[in-house]
Amino acid sequence: MKRTIPLLITGLAGIVLVLSYFFPFSEGWGEEAAIWFDVLASVAFVLGGGNLLKIHLQKVSDRRAGWGYSVITLLAFAITLVVGLSKWGVHPSEQFPAYAWSGSYREIGSPFWWLYEYAFKPLTATMFAMLAFYVASAAFRAFRAKNTEAILLLGTAFIILLGRTAAGPALTSWLPDSLAGLKIENLTVTIMKVANTAGNRAIMIGIALGIASTSLKVLLGVDRSHLGGGEG
């Protein structure tokens, strides 16, 4: 039962979605399945929170390596959740002044807004910005012209790197109009439009065929990996 019911739900929802794409009479069924999916996606946030608690509480309780980070994660999670759900420091909205919780949880100046503005925002931006440092270090240490393919990749990288800035047009502005195609900004466009598009289309078609065959296996219950391990 533990495996049969999820298999039936998967198969039914999948078949309904496929049918709804091809047959107008079943369009509403597909919409219904999509709404159920959205409801489940919202519930998944609760499951995700529960899972986060379980994993990190276990790590803290077992005093595993790095358990201190888990304490920080749990504290950050708990504080954000309490502050956000309780709408701490939020004023009632002008529309419903009689209801204490009617204000927006994102109200400027509220503790939740403060957490977002001064903790979440700079931390995520910093994490992303640090990529530039690691990419530069990797470019120096790993990007070697070892063979023909690597040389082609290097040449393309140089053209794109220059073409995506004002340096590219400045470097080749002296070229006559008859050789306009060789100007770096035009070469960049050609690489993106021709080589990149052709390669990506081939990959996308391959992936689509793979997804179609895998989906069919999932719908027919042949592939049950999405149900996780264990016997039902």
Added chain:
Amino acid sequence: MIERLKTLDRRWIFLLVFLSVSLPILFEAQFPETPTALARSTFDAIESLPSGSKILLSYDYDPASEGELGPMATAFAYHCAAKGHKLYFMALWPVGSQMIDDTIANVIRADFPQMEYGRDYVNLGFKSGNEGVIKVVVTDFRQLYTTDAFGTDIDDIPMCQGVTSVQDMDLVINVSAGYPGTKEWVQYAVTAYPDQIKLVGGCTGVQAPLLYPYIPDQLPGLLGAIKGAAEYEKLVVDHYHLEDNPKYHEGLRRMGPQLVAHLLMILLIIAGNVVYFAEKRGGGQ
């Protein structure tokens, strides 16, 4: 020299990256931008619509990619507002709501105080479900959006009356940092209703190559990263005479650090290869 490069501490590289980004910011280095065909077609898609057209703006990004996408989100909102379009904001990313708040505060409330909430623009907020949300709203908006982001009944919002689905929008603009984003909008909205839904977008640099296969039929306009934003800004600034408003030059300003950082990257790759070939010649690897 080669020996020093061989054993170069990576902290020197980090310092060079820091300088290459910070110096152009400090000295406010700006370079000219020439809009490409893609930036022009994005601009034209908004400009060619008659005033009062309905535009759905889906802000599917977060503060991590604000550096790349913030300027184009600002420019999109300005362009639509200046043209007199009706703006419907939504988000498929949880913190997309905050990105919408920022844009509304910095662009609409600051530069278009005459625009009225509910009549000229509305914030529909975030909905969970990724592409599932797109799949539903392309046929029935009200199945998911019964209220706006502040809990107001959607039927009480004047500009939402008569809007039944995304097909009623004259244009969809998506600012995308990944999944779900422009790719999902193409696959689940434009592909399903090619005659009814028109989409233009802006995305991060790593996403742009993956979206090129959809150009021009499914995606007539695309702004790739800060370069695309700068080109689009240039068109908006020139057309609406915003030369003196620094808020709408952010993309152009951020191209300065990008230029120097890209040049540094090229120099580092060349230096790395010089070391590699010197080692090879010296009987190394």
